[in-house]
Amino acid sequence: xxxxxxxxxxxxRPIGAEIALGEPVAAAGPRxxxxxxxRFARKKPLGAAGGVLMLLxxxxxxxxxxxxxxxxxxxxxxxxxxxxxxxxxLGSDHLGRDIxxxxxxxxxxxxxxxxxxxxxxxxLGGIIGLLSGYVGGKTDLISQRLLDILQGLPLLVLxxxxxxxxxxxxxxxxxxxxxxxxxxAARVIRSSVLSIREMQYVEAAxxxxxxxxRIAFRHILPNTMGPFIVLCTAQLGSAILVEAALSFLGxxxxxxYPSWGRMLSVSAAEYAQKAPHLVLFPGFAISLAVxxxxxxxxxxxxxxxxxxxxx
Amino acid sequence: MxxxxxxxxxxxxxxxxxxxxVIFVLLRLAPGDIVDILFAAAAYVDPAARTEIMRxxxxxxxxxxxxxxxMRQIFSGxxxxxxxxxxxxxxxxxxxxxxxxxxxVLATILSVLLGVxxxxxxxxxxxxxxxxxxxxxxxxxxxMPSFWLGMVIILGLVAWLGxxxxxxxxxxxxxxxxxxxxxxxxxxxxxxxxSALLMRITRSAVLEVMREDYIRTAWAKGQSGRVVIxxxxxxxxxxxxxTVIGIEFAFxxxxxxxxxTVFNLPGVARFLVEAILWRDYPVVQNLVMFIAxxxxxxxxxxxxxxGVLDPRVRYGD
Numbered sequence: 001x002x003x004x005x006x007x008x009x010x011x012x013r014p015i016g017a018e019i020a021l022g023e024p025v026a027a028a029g030p031r032x033x034x035x036x037x038x039r040f041a042r043k044k045p046l047g048a049a050g051g052v053l054m055l056l057x058x059x060x061x062x063x064x065x066x067x068x069x070x071x072x073x074x075x076x077x078x079x080x081x082x083x084x085x086x087x088x089x090l091g092s093d094h095l096g097r098d099i100x101x102x103x104x105x106x107x108x109x110x111x112x113x114x115x116x117x118x119x120x121x122x123x124l125g126g127i128i129g130l131l132s133g134y135v136g137g138k139t140d141l142i143s144q145r146l147l148d149i150l151q152g153l154p155l156l157v158l159x160x161x162x163x164x165x166x167x168x169x170x171x172x173x174x175x176x177x178x179x180x181x182x183x184x185a186a187r188v189i190r191s192s193v194l195s196i197r198e199m200q201y202v203e204a205a206x207x208x209x210x211x212x213x214r215i216a217f218r219h220i221l222p223n224t225m226g227p228f229i230v231l232c233t234a235q236l237g238s239a240i241l242v243e244a245a246l247s248f249l250g251x252x253x254x255x256x257y258p259s260w261g262r263m264l265s266v267s268a269a270e271y272a273q274k275a276p277h278l279v280l281f282p283g284f285a286i287s288l289a290v291x292x293x294x295x296x297x298x299x300x301x302x303x304x305x306x307x308x309x310x311x
Numbered sequence: 312m313x314x315x316x317x318x319x320x321x322x323x324x325x326x327x328x329x330x331x332x333v334i335f336v337l338l339r340l341a342p343g344d345i346v347d348i349l350f351a352a353a354a355y356v357d358p359a360a361r362t363e364i365m366r367x368x369x370x371x372x373x374x375x376x377x378x379x380x381x382m383r384q385i386f387s388g389x390x391x392x393x394x395x396x397x398x399x400x401x402x403x404x405x406x407x408x409x410x411x412x413x414x415x416v417l418a419t420i421l422s423v424l425l426g427v428x429x430x431x432x433x434x435x436x437x438x439x440x441x442x443x444x445x446x447x448x449x450x451x452x453x454x455m456p457s458f459w460l461g462m463v464i465i466l467g468l469v470a471w472l473g474x475x476x477x478x479x480x481x482x483x484x485x486x487x488x489x490x491x492x493x494x495x496x497x498x499x500x501x502x503x504x505x506s507a508l509l510m511r512i513t514r515s516a517v518l519e520v521m522r523e524d525y526i527r528t529a530w531a532k533g534q535s536g537r538v539v540i541x542x543x544x545x546x547x548x549x550x551x552x553x554t555v556i557g558i559e560f561a562f563x564x565x566x567x568x569x570x571x572t573v574f575n576l577p578g579v580a581r582f583l584v585e586a587i588l589w590r591d592y593p594v595v596q597n598l599v600m601f602i603a604x605x606x607x608x609x610x611x612x613x614x615x616x617x618g619v620l621d622p623r624v625r626y627g628d
Contacts, residue, residue, distance in 0.1 A: 046447070149329035152606050154565025157583070157599060158337075164587040164595075165340040237454065244456050245569045249584055264459060273475075276466050283459035291454035298450070 040303065047299020053292030061107040070098035072105040073256045081275040091277040093263070099277065102258040103285045109170075109259045110289060114240040117174045121181025121239075122232050129186035130224070133193030134216045140190075147183035155180040159242050163251045173252050177242050181235050188231045192224045226304035233297035237290040244286045260286045319614050323607045330603040331385075334596060335378050381596060391593035395586075400593040404579065404601065410480070411578035414571070415563045417498035422505035423556060429506075430513025430552075435540055437518060445510065452507030458569035461500035465573075468496075478575045497574040501566050505559045512555045516548035523547075550621055557613030561606035 041048035060067060069089065076096030084091045090099040132143040150158075162176035196202065197220065205215050246252035247261030255262070263282035271278055365371045369380055384391050390400040426449075433445040469475055476493055483490045520526065521544055529539045564580060571581035579598055586594040 046443075145325075146329070149326055149333055152326060152330055152603060152610075153333075153599070154562045154602065154606070156565040156568055157602055160568065160584070160587060161334070161337050161595070161599065162340075164590070165337055241456055245458065248456075248458060248569060249572065251584075251587075261456075264456075264462065273466075273469055276470070279459070279462045279466060283456065283463065286459065287451070287455045291451060294450050294454055 040299070044299035044303065046295050047302075050292045050295025050297075050299065053288060054296055057107055057289050057292060058111065060104055061111045064105045064108050068098075068101035068104045070101040072101045072258045073097065081271060081278070083275070084277055090281045091275065093275075093278055094271050097258075099263075099281055102263060103260065103281060106258045106260045106263065106282065106285065107289070109253050109257050110240050110243060110286070113170065113174055113177065113243045113253065114236050114289075117177035117239045117243075118181060118232055118235045119178075120174065121178035122185040122228065122235060124178070125182035125185025125187075126189045126224070126228060128182065129189030130193055130216055130221060132186065133190035134197060134212070134220060136197075143186070144190075147186050150180070151183040151187075153180075155238065156242055156245055159246060160249070160251065163246055168251055168254045170253055170257070173243060173246060176246070177239050180242075181239070184235065185228075185231055188227050189224050192227045193220055196220050196223050230297060230301045230304055233293055233300055237293040237297065240286065240290050240293070316615065319611055323611050327603060327607055330607075331382070331600060332378070334599045334603070335381065338590075338592060338595060339374060385597075385600070390597045393586075393591055393594050395589050395591045395594075400597050403582070403594060404597060407577060407579045407582050408601070410576055411564060411567060411571070411580055414494060414498055414501070414567055414576065414578060415560060417494055418502035418505060418563050418567075419556065419560050421498055421502035422509055422559065424506075425502070426506035426509025427513050427552065430510040431517055431540060431545060431548075433510065434514045434517035434521065446514075449507035449510040452503045455504070456569070457501045457504050457566050458573045460503060461497055461570050461573040464496050464500055476574075480575075480577050493574070493576070497567075497570045497576065500573075501563055501570050504566065505563060508559060509552060509555055513548065513552050516551045517544055520544045520548045547621075550617065553616055553620060554613055557609045557616075561602075561609045564602050564605055 074097065076092065078096065079088065079092050080094055080096045082088050082092040082096075088098050088100065090103065092098055093102070128143060128147075132140045158180045159176045162179060163173055166172035166176060202215060202219060205219050210219070243252055243259070244261030244264070247259040248265050250262075250265060252261055253259040260282045264279060362371070369377060372380070381391070388401075390404070392398065393400050393403055396403060429445050429449070433442045436442045465475065476496055477489060481489045481493055517540075526539060526544055529543050534543070567578060567580040568584060569580075571578040572584060575581075579601065583595065583598045583602075586598060
């Protein structure tokens with residue numbers, strides 16, 4: 001269980017041991033982490049580029065204090081709407097806050113919300129998918145129908161109702177974004193559990209009398225790692241996008257945390273004509289983060305999902 | 312065929328009922344209600360006046376009774392009264408629907424026109440520079456928030472043409488050209504994302520089909536490349552593409568929430584945000600229900616289209 005969660009956390013961090021984790025058989029080979037990475041970079045240059053991009057963003061989020069040149073929430077009435085210059089690298093906003101420093105700190109909010117909601121939604125959905133796929137029968141049927149209902153609503157609309165209902169705070173935004181992820185995760189895990197369940201080693205485990213829960217979590221779960229990692233990386237991008245949209249609408253992460261979506265919010269639209277950098281840079285940051293996770297997710301899917309291998 | 316349609320309809324109705332319960336419950340997780348918000352401005356609230364308003368709005372009843380009231384209203388065609396505007400909810404929603412539907416249809420058309428041909432080209436030229444370039448462009452489309460793309464389009468127009476699209480709604484009767492531009496820009500902002508998704512699906516579907524025997528036969532008998540790709544291959548690759556078009560059409564409405572706000576268009580989606588902020592239950596409930604109906608309907612249409620497009624799909628047996 002612990003290694004499963006750890007695996008997902010690593011997947012959302014770029015390039016890495018997840019490849020070894022996802023291919024339990026290949027991992028037994030003599031290859032070290034370094035050469036696995038090198039092979040991945042050679043075969044999937046775009047994916048590796050995405051991994052590097054994500055690594056940079058993660059580092060930015062971790063070392064935000066070091067990288068920022070200004071206090072991200074300090075206002076400066078004398079230098080409002082400054083164009084990018086030596087003092088304010090990416091300019092300043094209508095309150096004189098340094099855009100570069102706000103973007104650097106915004107990486108932290110975006111990543112924390114994105115990672116936490118992806119993890120929460122994927123783990124909950126994964127458990128539901130595992131149990132519903134393993135138990136089968138009526139349990140499976142009913143939980144599938146319930147998930148259908150939850151999945152029927154557009155992600156953003158669902159998240160919108162939830163944040164509006166729960167009130168704006170970092171925790172609530174994370175919950176609001178994670179709930180729409182649950183049905184998507186459940187479906188992915190369920191479908192791979194369905195095929196693993198029929199394998200001989202599972203039958204053998206059952207024959208020697210291992211309890212069902214133990215079979216589900218210890219014997220089947222580890223083999224759903226591949227699809228799970230792919231799922232996490234793919235959902236990370238859309239979680240970041242939804243957070244940006246929610247913050248943009250004023251329903252996301254509240255002030256004073258600098259959030260990329262909020263930086264694009266109404267005030268920015270007002271000043272857009274005078275100071276286009278207010279609109280351009282935070283949007284670039286969002287797009288880069290999502291682009292990175294999409295590139296990485298695509299390459300991981302090709303590598304880890306055997307059905308798509310060679311396609 | 313008849314049993315198939317009846318079955319699909321039955322599932323659709325059940326799903327809608329489930330969605331209505333989900334929507335209803337989610338909206339009531341909130342701390343505080345409309346009455347608190349209405350009274351927030353006043354310093355002192357007369358408890359008697361408060362109970363009176365609660366009673367008038369039906370908020371004093373138990374939650375299941377409120378739900379049944381809502382269902383009864385939907386079936387009698389009366390969607391209740393907006394708390395905020397003191398108007399029937401339907402009167403507010405009705406004029407918003409054409410705006411959003413027009414936007415969604417335009418965006419879908421744009422995304423098909425952009426996405427399907429590029430997907431086919433990318434598949435045919437697999438692993439060439441062109442393929443890589445198209446894939447990166449489409450992935451970029453999936454990575455940009457559509458509302459930001461909308462803002463960038465506006466910025467671009469200001470920078471290069473010194474012109475800003477009208478920020479108040481222009482009806483098609485007033486000035487058709489302006490109306491068209493006003494709708495095309497957000498449709499492009501939203502449609503780019505969908506086109507990226509369509510391009511990827513088309514690409515992988517075509518790639519899969521191109522490996523099949525009948526395609527090899529077509530090549531072997533000397534059919535021209537154009538006929539093989541656009542007539543033989545695309546015809547079989549279109550099924551997953553249609554599914555995605557159906558899903559995307561419904562989900563566009565979700566994506567429009569922010570884009571309508573950016574372009575200040577009076578559509579369902581923008582109004583939804585306002586109503587949510589005001590916790591105007593009747594309006595939010597019915598707007599989200601409307602979105603749910605659109606989602607279910609487009610799924611239904613896709614299901615039925617399968618039989619038309621692919622004779623291999625047999626119903627009922």
